[in-house]
Amino acid sequence: MLANPNAFANSPLDRAAHHRRDGAWIAQALERPEARLVVLHRTLVFAIEQDGRRQCGWLAAAARDAVGSDLVIFLGLDRDGAPCFAIEAPADRDAPFTEIGAFVELRMLAMELGGGGDLAILACAKSLIDWHGRHRFCANCGGQSVVSEAGWKRECPACKAEHFPRTDPVVIMVPAIGDKCLLGRQKRFPKGMYSALAGFIEPGESIEEAVARETLEEAGLTVTRVRYHSTQPWPFPSSLMIGALAEVGDDRETIDHYELEGARWFTREEARAMIEGRHPECSCPPAIAIAHQLIKTWAFESQAD
């Protein structure tokens, strides 16, 4: 209904946020037999293998006692009303539960699964756990802050400041003119891979201003029109990728080599070939990346759109 082509979006959970402030409800929910949890360890997520395929390693709530985690995050209720939680296994100890599964990179698991509700749940869990790990102290006074609201807030006992999880908005766009679009590559990319341009939205900027600024900064191109495409929660560590198609005024690019190793214009036919994996030299990011969805939309729409 609210179709979104992006991996990590489309969570099946009802966040049921009104329960977060109710410590007694949370404690009882953890005792319910149908309660289940995802576990992270040193930024990796717990996965189990079933029918020769890895998937999210859901565990019973008792796993929390086995792990000894103090951080319990209430993620929401699943479609059957079962409460779902995330916990972090202590980083200073070895990974638990290795007899039944393994801790893997979420990006790898996403590549294997392609999409689905568990990825959205894991994305949320990973962003929150990462945030707690890097925000144990109060940015306002330097004191140690404490977890509250079932993992959705930190409070400072000393100065009373409240801290909420970060979500950093990022614009990601495909600049195009007529029948060609510009894609860039960073040094760290696999050979031949090109992708959409991207950058953080800064304070005092609209989405469209950020699209125009980043396109000008990275490629020297002037944006004349911005079309919003979709968003993707990107849990590395906690970005909101805001995807757009950007029309530019001309094709005289000037690449900023601080940001990009290079850039190249692709026709719609070439872009289609990249999406379908049949371009002779070049590739684009995999389907789990919003860049792929942006390029795909541009490649398969008629020029008049």
Add this chain to the structure above:
Amino acid sequence: MLANPNAFANSPLDRAAHHRRDGAWIAQALERPEARLVVLHRTLVFAIEQDGRRQCGWLAAAARDAVGSDLVIFLGLDRDGAPCFAIEAPADRDAPFTEIGAFVELRMLAMELGGGGDLAILACAKSLIDWHGRHRFCANCGGQSVVSEAGWKRECPACKAEHFPRTDPVVIMVPAIGDKCLLGRQKRFPKGMYSALAGFIEPGESIEEAVARETLEEAGLTVTRVRYHSTQPWPFPSSLMIGALAEVGDDRETIDHYELEGARWFTREEARAMIEGRHPECSCPPAIAIAHQLIKTWAFESQAD
């Protein structure tokens, strides 16, 4: 070209971000005779009166020495190439420059000016200065962090963590079905005022998911379609307001009285009357708020849109 109806958007500055890392360039830019700066004091912005009207109080860079501020933020280059900066006058001293102007609330100044590039510049300056004020310590280790990159970053000398200014994405939407839309009111609103619904986007959520969740949480309505409208940088303290029109499946609302004091359905004709200030009982937020622009767009579009 990239039309945006919202106050605080449409900055006339080229952020020229590549200069931020160049301390020598920044120091020289501050010495240039055409350099100019905005000043904040205890969250208020410096304004001067001209022709009986208050406006942004731009000062020469020498004002920095008079104020004794250590925090100098490079905002960008204006259309004539003049470098623009923001500084904060020390909060523990009285307001400076009171012989030529006054420190005023940015929201009040925005109401008086209605829009324009200076508001976008002040919005950016206020968000950044507020952020520095509340983030003097490293959230990772609790040590004191230091300003770097001309005010666009803080670094921790102890643990080497880097911290960037926050921009918190918020969804704000007008839920509608057929010829009527639902607007809500909070206790703190002036009598008779109703506005769009809104809430922070959480980790692991797309824009559309956040619109649906907040509409369900606050009003018990199921969203069936989301149309992106525009964004507004909202410097109180540092939100990115992402505006949308949301179609809902029915009109059987259930109001969450923790979030809202009440809500009411308005026809398009009533919404037009509110926008034009001629509704007999009700009002909507002023034109500087994106809520106003959302209601206006919905009120004046034909039902078939």
